[in-house]
Amino acid sequence: MIRPALDPSDFLTEFYISFRIPTAVLTAALLIKLPTIIRLWRDPLLRAVGGLLLLACAVFVFCTPSTIAAVNRLTGVPNVSAPWCYSLITAFCGSCLLLIIAWRNGLSDRSAGTRRAMRRVVRVYSSVIVTLWVLFLLADAPRERVRDLDTYYATTPFMREEIVLYLGAHTVACLITSRLIWNWVRTEGLDAWLRSALKLLGAGYVMNLAFDAAKLTAVAARWCGRDLDWLSTDLAPPVAAVSAILIAVGFILPHAGQYLHDRWRVRLAHRELRPLYRLMRSVNGGGVPFVLRAAPELRLTRRETFIRDVLLPLTRHVDTGLGRRSHRAALDLGHPPERARALAAAVVVLDAIGAGARAPEPHGTATGPDTTHLLQEIGAVSRALRHPEAIEAVRARAGAAAPGVTVPE
Incomplete structure (x- = not known):
């Protein structure tokens, strides 16, 4: 088994900017939301938010090159991190759609149609995850690749289908999510903090589409006999990092923004009363x-x-x-x-x-x-x-x- 060495000069940029910073921001968002999620666990919207943030954190933890190599070494199976990371990304896609369904139908909607739509999302994306593992078992991928697996195995039978499947599932989910979010931004009567948060979330999912475009272009270039691997290995990770930060801040903003606004209003009112006091x-x-x-x-x-x-x-x-x-x-x-x-x-x-x-x-x-x-x-x-x-x-x-x-x- 040959493991390509990571370039030490790129380590700080890759690890801290592309992985550590978004992981920290996503974790902070999850911790801020966690008390409300636990207190109102029966609320499908809050469960969807919690699941999305947890899966987003897991994606950035397990998709770092060092973690990929560690999982491969621990299991003794070359590239087993590939279906594992793809599964986490696919589960993240399903959480995005579940979140949109909960938002679109409102907190009080418990209709059969809403439950049916959420069950359909769970079934479809669970099937995708199972298919990813089946394709990996059928594929022949003996050489470990911790950075460029998508392009290195882009023409390998079964691995090719697996790569296209996870990118396709991710693209569809981000398209639907971003479209519905931007439609919501244009509605009247939204709170200023919520509108700003939705804009950040919409921008985050648009950046996810840029991630998919970079990956798919690099894979398609391999099919045509060309080398555009830099789109997948150098451009896509920082784009995904920016997307994760935008999404995390979008979830934090309504809660933190309103909290800071209320505290500022109280302190300002206290200061304004000083002359009369x-x-x-x-x-x-x-x-x-x-x-x-x-x-x-x-x-x-x-x-x-x-x-x-x-x-x-x-x-x-x-x-x-x-x-x-x-x-x-x-x-x-x-x-x-x-x-x-x-x-x-x-x-x-x-x-x-x-x-x-x-x-x-x-x-x-x-x-x-x-x-x-x-x-x-x-x-x-x-x-x-x-x-x-x-x-x-x-x-x-x-x-x-x-x-x-x-x-x-």
Whole structure:
């Protein structure tokens, strides 16, 4: 048995770029999805996603030249890795189609037609896998090839049919999958994260078609007596790696993107409340106790609660007439309606703080709309407090006296 030596100068490029990086990304995608898959195991869509990611990881683990040589050496059968790798790729194709069937019919569809279609996919691709092993047993492939088996045995009886069979099954699955995904991208009402994920998945399956085209072209060239082996040995592996990364990121994006978006929104809301929070601390003399391991959501909730608790007794001192004048003044100064409401509320809050410090009894009429706005729109009021010059301009135009209160830096 002769084993072709791997070129050491190509090892890093081949192993880390073409195999290690996509394996790491696919594994990360699987680990992110795994808790949901286990929790909702009865969901066919999640099972299909889990199976696809697991098989994609297995493909890149077992199709590395070093693993191919190790499996051949362990079994003592030259090129036994060929039907094994082809079987994994074929199973991956079947998982793609099962995933599309689950997506196309929706999570709630348990109809006989859906179950029949999924059983048909399982039967067809299981038959392909069995046929791959039968063809390998019938073929004569004594010389081990860890990098160029597809082209080296492209004209060998039974191995030729096996190579065409696995590439054909892969091409058909990728064609159907990519077409359905791109059709879905064009539908209305998709979440932005889901639309972006589908675009990545669609691009990934298009790259898979490029992988198939490179392999089939190299094999067909051998049939015609020409040598285009570089398409199969040098171009196809990195194309497959890029495809795997796109598909993995496509599965990660909806979950990770929404998670990061929610965390950013919470942190931004917490930061936006800082001016109003500091103002309320100057009134109350205290603040929210710091907790080192508190989640961002809890910190935001505690800050909001503290602000409303301090604002509530101040509403007894709200001058609704000042609020109306300030709102008109803000509009006259050219501010948009929402910003005008926030600036007017900020003027009222500062005035109420000053009034509360001067007199124990309220000097205005506290009614529902203005106080409700103060308690519910604290984010807008806090953002307005970041612009003291705008507040001063509104107060001056409204003819209000200076409250003697400033926003803490």
